[in-house]
Amino acid sequence: xxxxxxxxxxxxxxxxxxxxxxxxxxxxxxxxxxxxxxxxxxxxxxxxxxxxxxxxxxxxxxxxxxxxxxxxxxxxxxxxxxxxxxxxxxxxxxxxxxxxxxxxxxxxxxxxxxxxxxxxxxxxxxxxxxxxxxxxxxxxxxxxxxxxxxxxxxxxxxxxxxxxxxxxxxxxxxxxxxxxxxxxxxxxxxxxxxxxxxxxxxxxxxxxxxxxxxxxxxxxxxxxxxxxxxxxxxxxxx
Amino acid sequence: xxxxxxxxxxxxxxxxxxxxxxxxxxxxxxxxxxxxxxxxxxxxxxxxxxxxxxxxxxxxxxxxxxxxxxxxxxxxxxxxxxxxxxxxxxxxxxxxxxxxxxxxxxxxxxxxxxxxxxxxxxxxxxxxxxxxxxxxxxxxxxxxxxxxxxxxxxxxxxxxxxxxxxxxxxxxxxxxxxxxxxxxxxxxxxxxxxxxxxxxxxxxxxxxx
Numbered sequence: 001x002x003x004x005x006x007x008x009x010x011x012x013x014x015x016x017x018x019x020x021x022x023x024x025x026x027x028x029x030x031x032x033x034x035x036x037x038x039x040x041x042x043x044x045x046x047x048x049x050x051x052x053x054x055x056x057x058x059x060x061x062x063x064x065x066x067x068x069x070x071x072x073x074x075x076x077x078x079x080x081x082x083x084x085x086x087x088x089x090x091x092x093x094x095x096x097x098x099x100x101x102x103x104x105x106x107x108x109x110x111x112x113x114x115x116x117x118x119x120x121x122x123x124x125x126x127x128x129x130x131x132x133x134x135x136x137x138x139x140x141x142x143x144x145x146x147x148x149x150x151x152x153x154x155x156x157x158x159x160x161x162x163x164x165x166x167x168x169x170x171x172x173x174x175x176x177x178x179x180x181x182x183x184x185x186x187x188x189x190x191x192x193x194x195x196x197x198x199x200x201x202x203x204x205x206x207x208x209x210x211x212x213x214x215x216x217x218x219x220x221x222x223x224x225x226x227x228x229x230x231x232x233x234x235x236x237x238x
Numbered sequence: 239x240x241x242x243x244x245x246x247x248x249x250x251x252x253x254x255x256x257x258x259x260x261x262x263x264x265x266x267x268x269x270x271x272x273x274x275x276x277x278x279x280x281x282x283x284x285x286x287x288x289x290x291x292x293x294x295x296x297x298x299x300x301x302x303x304x305x306x307x308x309x310x311x312x313x314x315x316x317x318x319x320x321x322x323x324x325x326x327x328x329x330x331x332x333x334x335x336x337x338x339x340x341x342x343x344x345x346x347x348x349x350x351x352x353x354x355x356x357x358x359x360x361x362x363x364x365x366x367x368x369x370x371x372x373x374x375x376x377x378x379x380x381x382x383x384x385x386x387x388x389x390x391x392x393x394x395x396x397x398x399x400x401x402x403x404x405x406x407x408x409x410x411x412x413x414x415x416x417x418x419x420x421x422x423x424x425x426x427x428x429x430x431x432x433x434x435x436x437x438x439x440x441x442x443x444x445x446x447x
Contacts, residue, residue, distance in 0.1 A: 122265050139261050162258030186283070190258035205256060238251075 005039075018051060035068070052085075069102075086119070103136070131180070132156065143189075147180040147196055155183040164189040164204075168196035168212060181212065195227075243275065243286040244293070253296045266308045268299055268315055270396060270434075272416045291435075314441050316394075322444055323352045334358065334443050335365040342368075342375060346382060356389050362440045363399065363431065372428040373401060373408070381410045388412055392433065401429035 007023040008016055010030035018034020025042045032049040041055040045062045052068035058075040064082070071088040079096045086102035094111040103119035111128040120136035129146035134156040143161045147154055147168040166182055180196065187194070187202045194202075195210035202209070205221040213230040219238055226232055244252075250260065263269050275286045295315070302311060326349075329335060335343075343361045344350070350357065360382055367378055381401060397414040403426045412433070413419055421427065 124265075139265055141258075141262065141265075160257060160261040160264075162256075162262065188257040188261070190256045203257065 024055075041072075126161075145182060147182060149180045153181055153183065157184070158186045159184055159189065160187075161189045163191045164194065166194040166197050166210075242289040244289040246285045246287070249287060249292060249296070253293070253300070255296065255300070263299060263308075267312045268308065269295060270315075272396065314445065315438055321355070322358070323354050324358065324444065325352050326350070329353055329358070329361070332443050334440065335361050339365040339368060342378075343382075346379060356386075358444070359389075359433075359437060359440060360385055363433070363436055366431060366436060367399075367401070367429050370429055377401070377408050380408065384410050384412070396432070396434035399429065399431040399433055400427060402426065403428050 005020055005022040007025065008021050009023075009025045009027075010016065011027050013029040015031045015033060018032060018036045021036070021038040023040045023042065024032075024036060024038045026045055026047045028045045030043070030045070030047045032047070032053075033051070035051045035053075036049060037054045039056045041053060041058045043060045043062060043064050046064070047060075047062075048065045048067070049070075050067045053066060053070045053072075055072045056074070058070070058072040058077075060075075060077045060079060060081055062079045064077075064079075066081070066083045067085070069085045069088070070083055073090040075089045075092045077092075077094045077096060077098060080099075081094075081097070082099045082101070084101045087100055087104045087106075089104075089106040089109070092104075092106050092109045092111075094113060094115065096113045098111065098113075098115045100115070100117045100119070104117055104121045104123070106123045108125045109121070109123045109127070111130065111132065113130045115128060115130075115132045117132070117134045117136070121134055121138045122140065124141040125144075126138065126140040126142070127144045130148050131152055131154045132145065133154060137158040137160065138156050140161045142163045143159060143165070145154070145166045147166065149169065164187060168180055182194075182197045184197060184199045185201070187197075187199050188204065190205045192202060192204040192206070193208045193210070194213060196212035198214045200216045201219070202215050202217070203219045206223045207218060207220045208225045209215060209218065209227060209230045209232060211227045211229040213227070213232070215230070215232045216234065218224060218226075218232055218235040220235070221238055224235060224237070226235075246260070250257065260269070264271070264274070269292070273287050273292055275288075276283055277286055278284075299311060306314075324332075324334075326340065330337060330340065339361060343364055353361070363385060364378055364382060367373055367381060368375070373381075381399065385399075392412060392414070395414045397412050399410065399412055400419065401408065401410045402421065404424050408428070410429075415434075
């Protein structure tokens with residue numbers, strides 16, 4: 001960041017036009033009506049950015065709405081955030097709820113809670129504990145999904161990656177059908193280890209179909225292991 | 239743009255790469271998004287690729303991936319210009335263009351000492367289109383002028399150069415992908431040159447020392 005940039009602080013309720021800043025801090029309720037470039041964007045309260053935000057670091061505690069493209073090297077969200085356009089991040093950490101209406105592209109994405117993504121996701125490492133709904137394709141190096149009951153069902157259109165792991169939390173005395181599940185149309189990965197997943201087609205090198213899975217077709221190259229409490233209609237070795 | 243397609247499954251079988259590699263390369267932009275063509279088949283949605291181009295690209299990646307990082311490869315395959323300036327001697331030495339083309343290029347623009355990427359691309363395209371033998375020197379000038387005019391707009395896009403003729407009239411146009419063009423029956427397409435590919439070849443020549 002160049003020298004001579006100022007901070008902008010909104011305490012209480014306020015509005016500002018965009019520009020270049022060192023630090024943008026909103027405590028209370030703030031609206032930003034222009035494109036913002038800053039080293040740090042910190043929101044503790046409610047904020048709306050009507051245009052693009054480009055920041056070194058974004059930290060949100062509370063509630064935020066981004067109506068333009070967002071890019072940041074690091075992003076931490078605690079609370080509820082809506083992104084109406086594309087999100088590009090280095091490291092992203094979400095605790096709570098994120099609603100992304102565009103594409104999400106990141107290096108390391110960690111989500112604990114609930115995430116809705118209307119576009120595609122690209123990441124080197126993608127971890128989600130809770131629930132996720134991806135309307136597009138999830139393309140990542142490693143995908144680790146932990147399903148939880150309190151957030152409802154999870155879904156993704158397609159998953160393509162190197163390593164995929166899906167785990168459902170163990171619930172004593174709860175039948176498999178009542179457990180949380182992940183619904184995917186197509187999974188393609190090198191190493192697949194899934195539980196509680198419903199998919200039409202699963203393709204991989206080494207595949208482990210765990211308890212509670214319901215798969216129409218599995219195609220594998222090297223190994224296939226199917227749990228007794230999993231349903232696989234058809235399997236093929238290629 | 240009639241092309242032969244290859245299914246994802248067949249592609250992996252033929253090249254021996256894994257799903258993970260394919261997806262990784264897509265993420266790293268080694269394989270352009272618009273090569274992934276979705277079609278519905280009786281087993282549901284399947285992905286297809288332009289056969290020749292994807293096979294060539296994957297062989298290139300496989301042969302280069304041990305000596306170059308994925309990011310370096312991505313730079314080379316991307317349609318974005320490289321940061322470079324070459325002297326006229328080097329342009330000839332690296333066989334980017336022939337002496338004849340270069341002389342002709344000088345006639346149009348005046349002699350120059352060093353070539354930036356956009357100039358390199360112009361002279362390289364000139365060489366390519368003259369070499370096809372389908373157009374004359376005068377016609378090549380139209381292409382050069384158009385390329386110089388629209389270079390900024392075309393940057394970073396994968397596009398195709400078309401040179402068409404009808405009843406002795408000749409003109410050229412650029413089409414950005416994904417897009418199809420259809421002509422009336424009297425139109426003859428003299429040249430069809432994918433610029434992204436020209437850029438890729440050019441970068442290869444620049445980097446080969």
